[in-house]
Amino acid sequence: MLIFANLLLAIGKVLGMLLQILLYLVIARAIISWVNPDPYNPIVRFLHSSTDPFLRPIRRYVPLVGGGIDLSPILLFVLIIFLQSFLVQTMLDYSLSIRSRSIMVPAPVAAPGSLT
Numbered sequence: 001m002l003i004f005a006n007l008l009l010a011i012g013k014v015l016g017m018l019l020q021i022l023l024y025l026v027i028a029r030a031i032i033s034w035v036n037p038d039p040y041n042p043i044v045r046f047l048h049s050s051t052d053p054f055l056r057p058i059r060r061y062v063p064l065v066g067g068g069i070d071l072s073p074i075l076l077f078v079l080i081i082f083l084q085s086f087l088v089q090t091m092l093d094y095s096l097s098i099r100s101r102s103i104m105v106p107a108p109v110a111a112p113g114s115l116t
Contacts, residue, residue, distance in 0.1 A: 005098035012091030016084060023080045025051050030073045051076075 029047045037044045051073075058072040065071060 001098055002102040005095045005102060008091055008095035008098070012088050012095060015091070016088040019080050019084050019088065022051075022054065023077065023084075026054075026073050026076055026080070033070075033073075 025047060029051045032044060032047060039045070054076055055072045058075050059070070062071055062075060
């Protein structure tokens with residue numbers, strides 16, 4: 001069980017880091033969208049290509065509001081915060097719980113004079 005706990009802990013930490021990076025990319029894309037960026041700029045292209053796969057499904061269900069304001073980055077931001085607070089934290093807490101139970105379980109002790 002200790003190996004499973006360590007695996008779950010590692011997956012939770014990596015997932016948390018990936019979600020944090022995605023959060024920063026979404027924030028950067030939102031800030032860049034406030035100005036008129038050059039669409040051929042490599043940074044702008046990277047931000048669009050890295051965040052579009054996550055924003056596109058949200059845009060299918062959330063229309064633009066007055067004046068063409070796109071709310072999908074805000075919804076993705078909230079979803080990322082939820083996943084970090086619920087999913088990742090649950091994985092980390094569960095793995096630490098398994099670890100503490102695995103370490104604290106005493107090994108069976110053979111009685112004196114027994115053959116086992």
